Amino acid sequence: MDGTTVGDTRCRLFYVDANPLVQSAIMELSKVEADLSIIATSDRAADLLAADDSDFDVAIMAWDMTDMKAPEVLKRLRARESRLKSVVFCNSRDATALRLAVRLGVHGFCYQYDKASVLFNTVRQVASGHISVPYLDITRINETPLAGLTIRERELLDVLARGWTNQQIANRTGISENTVKYHLKNLYQKLDVQNRARAVAIWSREVDA
Template sequence: PEVLADLGRLGFDPRIVLFADTSNPSVVNETIQLGVNGLCYQFEDPEILFATLTAVMKGRICIPYTVLSKISNTPFQRLTSRETELLGMLANGWTNIQIAARTGISENTVKYHLKNLYDKLEVRNRAMAVALYTKERRRNPD
């Protein structure tokens, strides 16, 4: 996902087919939101791989329905894995300095991630983000 985000920030708009070794919905959702045009699994039938590549070359999106049906439309699905990690730390009462030390990133980078997280969750501050997170965890305690 980080490479896809970097490509987007640099202004590139390549056609990308993800060859995944996971069906984790949050990972798949994150890559789709970052602009993946196609998705195949690591041990997919070669005919499916070829059909996916051909479709994406023609400008189509080729994501299996079984994958799309697992993706939730909650605001939490829009979060990157890093943002989700930070939200969990916020919910545990960690400060920005503690989060930075634990994750090995600077405090300014923590603030940057939190701003993006707040924007995606449509909240104004950490208390609102934690309240929304707590409510979601009670509703869907996976």
């Protein structure tokens, strides 16, 4: 059943957020929204995924939950062909996050920096069958942080994700460890990250999308 407007059945929401302060604030602010009802909350995405989709109209999820991130939840919902509508409530204005969420089939997307009314209106739009996301250049929808990397840089990211050390990379490629460090520095600059952990996180997120 789809959520509807005031005077009819309220839109039933499941809200998942690892930040208890944000979750508490949204819960309190939602009490004056007569057409919306947050009937379940959790800090774990697993609780949302284990719930019966028919019990809720819209799932609101933070980008970061205690057990996984929003992209993983979206992928799992898509894989099981869930009819549950989804809204990502993101704590970052990173356009990459928005593009990734859209590619994974999100129905709504808004930022925690916006007024709560933006979230509630996004939920209403999604519940009524619309897609509601911030402005996005659709010609760049498939653009990822990996788009500007060379084949060699992608290979380097792949072995980093496999846990190779600088010395292992040097030994297997026949270059010096200092040269490996030089290539890594250039790679980090292209990805706008400071270390290999962040680089690997981007690689894993984009490759699995």
